[in-house]
Amino acid sequence: MEEKQEKKSPKSKVLIYGTSIFFVFLTGIFILNILAEKTEGSMRKQVGTLQEKKIYHEPLPKDNALINEQKKTAARKLQAEEKHKKVVYLTFDDGPSAASSSILAQLKKYNAKATFFYLEPNMETYSNIVIQAHKEGHSIGLHGVTHNVKKVYATTTSVVEEMDTTNEELEKIIDQKSMLIRTPYGSKPYMNEKSIKNVEKAGYLIWDWDIDSRDWYYQDKRYVKDTIKQLNSLKDRTPVILMHERQATAKQLSQLLDYLDKQGYEFKAINEYMEPVHF
Numbered sequence: 001m002e003e004k005q006e007k008k009s010p011k012s013k014v015l016i017y018g019t020s021i022f023f024v025f026l027t028g029i030f031i032l033n034i035l036a037e038k039t040e041g042s043m044r045k046q047v048g049t050l051q052e053k054k055i056y057h058e059p060l061p062k063d064n065a066l067i068n069e070q071k072k073t074a075a076r077k078l079q080a081e082e083k084h085k086k087v088v089y090l091t092f093d094d095g096p097s098a099a100s101s102s103i104l105a106q107l108k109k110y111n112a113k114a115t116f117f118y119l120e121p122n123m124e125t126y127s128n129i130v131i132q133a134h135k136e137g138h139s140i141g142l143h144g145v146t147h148n149v150k151k152v153y154a155t156t157t158s159v160v161e162e163m164d165t166t167n168e169e170l171e172k173i174i175d176q177k178s179m180l181i182r183t184p185y186g187s188k189p190y191m192n193e194k195s196i197k198n199v200e201k202a203g204y205l206i207w208d209w210d211i212d213s214r215d216w217y218y219q220d221k222r223y224v225k226d227t228i229k230q231l232n233s234l235k236d237r238t239p240v241i242l243m244h245e246r247q248a249t250a251k252q253l254s255q256l257l258d259y260l261d262k263q264g265y266e267f268k269a270i271n272e273y274m275e276p277v278h279f
């Protein structure tokens with residue numbers, strides 16, 4: 001018995017050590033596998049984002065470059081002529097909202113086309129309005145995600161990032177992207193040179209305004225009076241009027257439309273071939 005046990009003992013020790021080493025080996029392989037998968041996953045994700053961005057930032061289709069160049073020349077010629085004609089560009093920021101239906105109905109009544117700079121979360125809530133505005137021939141532009149100065153202008157690429165996210169939402173809804181943007185509170189004073197360069201590199205066109213209706217401030221018919229006053233003192237510029245998709249704005253909108261219509265103004269929507277208006 002003793003002899004047998006003495007003989008068995010080293011054997012079982014070898015067995016225990018062997019099994020332990022084998023398990024450690026297996027565990028090692030298992031961990032290495034997980035790490036490899038993780039790295040590959042994140043790499044795949046990065047490549048995906050880069051590819052998406054590449055397609056995404058193509059401002060105009062390359063195979064159509066000549067036609068687009070011709071369109072651009074034609075649009076800019078027309079734009080120069082408009083300076084001496086009665087044309088007005090109404091622009092509405094911060095929507096869509098509960099006021100959008102009323103705004104769209106009033107515009108329709110005057111056969112007026114306008115431009116809407118939408119916020120991403122609002123588009124998600126009022127996607128039916130986005131579809132309606134697009135179908136009715138209005139232009140859709142992007143206004144960003146957060147509307148928070150500290151976030152929108154946090155870095156030199158944050159404007160582009162917010163507009164990209166907003167554009168993805170727009171594409172989900174109308175199957176089209178827009179290169180027209182209006183940054184919250186306008187391009188000045190928050191955008192620096194590098195930020196503007198990055199926006200241009202991404203293909204976006206920044207549109208400011210030359211008439212601020214101050215509708216958010218007045219919240220009554222005084223904004224109509226103020227807008228008309230500014231319009232009548234605007235020289236050699238095509239009026240691009242800033243308004244907001246608010247109930248108070250909607251309530252007085254027909255007064256403004258009525259005045260402009262009687263004065264013989266044509267209401268047009270901004271397009272991507274035009275020369276953007278800056279401060």
Ligand SMILES: [Zn+2]
Binds near residue numbers: 093185
């Ligand atoms: Zn805004």
